[in-house]
Structures are given as C-alpha cells and as structure tokens.
Amino acid sequence: MAGNFPEIWLGRVIDNLKKGDVAPWLEGIAEIGVNPITINEGTITEKQKIYVPTTDFDVDVLINNTTYPIDVQVYDDGTIEITLDKYQTKVTTLSDDDTMGASYDKIDTVTNSHTRSINGDKYDKALHSIAPASHTADTPVLQTSGADDGTGRLRLTYNDLVEARRAFPYKGARLVLSNDHWNDLLLDRDRFGNLLVDYKMGQPAPVIAGFKIYKFEDGTHPLYDNTGAKKAFGAVAAAGDTEASVMFAESGIAKKTGITKQYFLKAENNPRTQANELNYRHYFIATPYQAKKIGAIR
Structure with missing residues (x-):
C-alpha cells in the first residue's frame, strides 16, 4: 500500500464533501466565522463545539429547535456554545489491491x-x-x-407561490421545492414549466414569483401533519402528512463545517478478518439565526 494513503485519500474526501452540487440551495450561505474546538478527541464521546456571540443568534430558538436538539449552553461572557452534528459512516473492508495507488479515480471508487x-x-x-x-x-x-392529485393532496399552483411571496417579502428568498411540488409546477408549461425542465444543476436558479427555485435531488423534505406542525426528523409518514417545500432568506441562515477524520486499519494489523478497514467521521451544522426569515409550503 502506498505510504501516503491517509493524507492523499483524506484530502480528496474532504474536497468531495465540500462540492456544492449535492445541495445547491445552500451555496453562498455564510459559514459561521469561528473555529470549532474538539472535545474528548479520539474517544467515542468526541464532540466538536463552536462558541458564537449571543448577538448573532436567538438563543431560545436554538434551544427549542425541533431537529437536533442542538446542545446549547449560554455563557456569562456573551457567547453560546453549539455542538455540531457528528456523521459517521459504517466501516467498509478493502482488499490490498483496493488500497494501492492514489489516483482520484481510484480514491473516488472506494x-x-x-x-x-x-x-x-x-x-x-x-x-x-x-x-x-x-x-x-x-x-x-x-x-x-x-386540485386534488387523486391522493387527497392539493397541488401547488402559481397563485400559491404569489401568496407565499406576499407572506415572505425578504430579499434573497430561496424556495426548495419538494418532488411533488416541482412536478405540480411542471404541469403549468405555458407559464414556466419549460423553465424547470431546462434547469441544470450548477446553473443559476430559475426565479419564479420572486423566489430562487431549487430542487433537492434525492433529498428528503420535512414532513408536516394535517395541523401544520412539523414532525420530528426521520419520522415515518402517516395518513395526512405531506412533504413540504422550504423557503428561507439567504441572510437568515448560517452553517458550519467542522473537521473530517479518516479511520484506517491495515490488514496486517487486523488478524481477525485480514482485511483493511476504512470509515469517516464528519461534523456539520446548518441553522436559522432566529425564528424569522424561514417558512414552508405544505
């Protein structure tokens, strides 16, 4: 195996994780301008934290966030502590042949x-x-x-977008359409269907009713129940639930990318399986600054 495997492979993985074609609707959103601090490094309890001025965030919103919940602590010195989410992949096994060489094609395949x-x-x-x-x-x-699409769901219309823009009059408004809503708009070819058909990833987002329109390719949208309440992250859809399109102002969202770590065990040090083992740990968070400049269409 090439001696520079860890450094070259890890650098390539970090570069691939940063590519914007996975979530173009987050492109251009500012990174929180503080450096993360690693706690209990190298242990199963390892965490990455950032310390942010309280003037930048509405602390109550973060504490009551329904997604994570974010681990937040308020300090007397005018800062809050936010714990980044930790993402870990399962271990994969590699043959010695798989680990030889450092070309990008080889790295990406693995x-x-x-x-x-x-x-x-x-x-x-x-x-x-x-x-x-x-x-x-x-x-x-x-x-x-x-109109009812035959399942009880009401289709998204252009008038709905106009009403949404009236309720959401912010500069730099973005709208991430669910698959159903995207397809609803495709039916209106006379007005803007072709605009969506011709949209290509990496190109400027089409603008409809004052929204920059995005599609989350292969992504999962949040579920809302029939009362209009958002369900917990990862919840299974029940009768009456709908996937929502999400709108936000560019100035109302922050994100932070933490470190990425690579774990590699050589086959020669692994008598149990006599195979190389590999996995990754990555830290990231995205959040509104406060409970404003965000919305949804369900």
Missing part, C-alpha cells in the same frame, strides 16, 4: 459511498432544521390550494 451517505444525511437534516416548527406571522407555513 470512498464515494462514504461521501454520498454523509452528504445525504447532513443536508436532509439541514433542510429539516431550516423549516419552521409551525405557522406564525414570522414563520409562515402555508397550505397549497390546487
């Missing part, structure tokens, strides 16, 4: 399942965190008004 899993989970959770818990004047959760 590690793509890890990077896909981490990015999928962390962006699913990010979208759920951004979506409001329920309808308020500052966090509108609106109901669609179109």
Whole structure:
C-alpha cells in the first residue's frame, strides 16, 4: 500500500464533501466565522463545539429547535456554545489491491459511498432544521390550494407561490421545492414549466414569483401533519402528512463545517478478518439565526 494513503485519500474526501452540487440551495450561505474546538478527541464521546456571540443568534430558538436538539449552553461572557452534528459512516473492508495507488479515480471508487451517505444525511437534516416548527406571522407555513392529485393532496399552483411571496417579502428568498411540488409546477408549461425542465444543476436558479427555485435531488423534505406542525426528523409518514417545500432568506441562515477524520486499519494489523478497514467521521451544522426569515409550503 502506498505510504501516503491517509493524507492523499483524506484530502480528496474532504474536497468531495465540500462540492456544492449535492445541495445547491445552500451555496453562498455564510459559514459561521469561528473555529470549532474538539472535545474528548479520539474517544467515542468526541464532540466538536463552536462558541458564537449571543448577538448573532436567538438563543431560545436554538434551544427549542425541533431537529437536533442542538446542545446549547449560554455563557456569562456573551457567547453560546453549539455542538455540531457528528456523521459517521459504517466501516467498509478493502482488499490490498483496493488500497494501492492514489489516483482520484481510484480514491473516488472506494470512498464515494462514504461521501454520498454523509452528504445525504447532513443536508436532509439541514433542510429539516431550516423549516419552521409551525405557522406564525414570522414563520409562515402555508397550505397549497390546487386540485386534488387523486391522493387527497392539493397541488401547488402559481397563485400559491404569489401568496407565499406576499407572506415572505425578504430579499434573497430561496424556495426548495419538494418532488411533488416541482412536478405540480411542471404541469403549468405555458407559464414556466419549460423553465424547470431546462434547469441544470450548477446553473443559476430559475426565479419564479420572486423566489430562487431549487430542487433537492434525492433529498428528503420535512414532513408536516394535517395541523401544520412539523414532525420530528426521520419520522415515518402517516395518513395526512405531506412533504413540504422550504423557503428561507439567504441572510437568515448560517452553517458550519467542522473537521473530517479518516479511520484506517491495515490488514496486517487486523488478524481477525485480514482485511483493511476504512470509515469517516464528519461534523456539520446548518441553522436559522432566529425564528424569522424561514417558512414552508405544505
């Protein structure tokens, strides 16, 4: 095995995790400008924390966040402590042949399942965190008004987008459409269907009714029940639940990417299986600054 395996492979994995084509709706959102601190490094209780001025966040919103819950502690010196979410992949076994060489093609073949899993989970959770818990004047959760699609769900219409924009008059408004809502708009080809059909990842987002429109490819949208309350992250859909489209203002969201760690066990040190073993640990969080400039359409 090449002696520089850990350094070269880890660097490539970090680069792949940063690629924006997994969640273009988060591109351009500012990273929280503080360095993470690692607690209990190298143990199963390892955590990454950041310390942020209380002037930057509404602390009560973070404490009551329905997604994580975020581990937050308020300090007397005007800062809050936020624990980043930890994402760990399962261990995969590799033959000696798999670990020889350091070309990007070789690295990506072995590690793509890890990077896909981490990015999928962390962006699913990010979208759920951004979506409001329920309808308020500052966090509108609106109901669609179109025709029944045959399942009891009302289709999203252009008028719904206009009403959403009226309730959400922020600069830099983004709307991440659920698959059902995206397909609803595709039916209106005369108005803007072709705009969505021709949309390509990596291109500027189409603008409809004042929203920059995004689609979360292969992602999971938050569920809302028939009362308009957001369900817990990972909840199984029940009768009456709908996947929501999520809207937010670019200035209302923050994110922080922590460290990525690679764990590798050589086959020569693994008499039990006589195989190389590999997995990754990655830290990330995305959250609204406060319970404002976020909304949903269900």
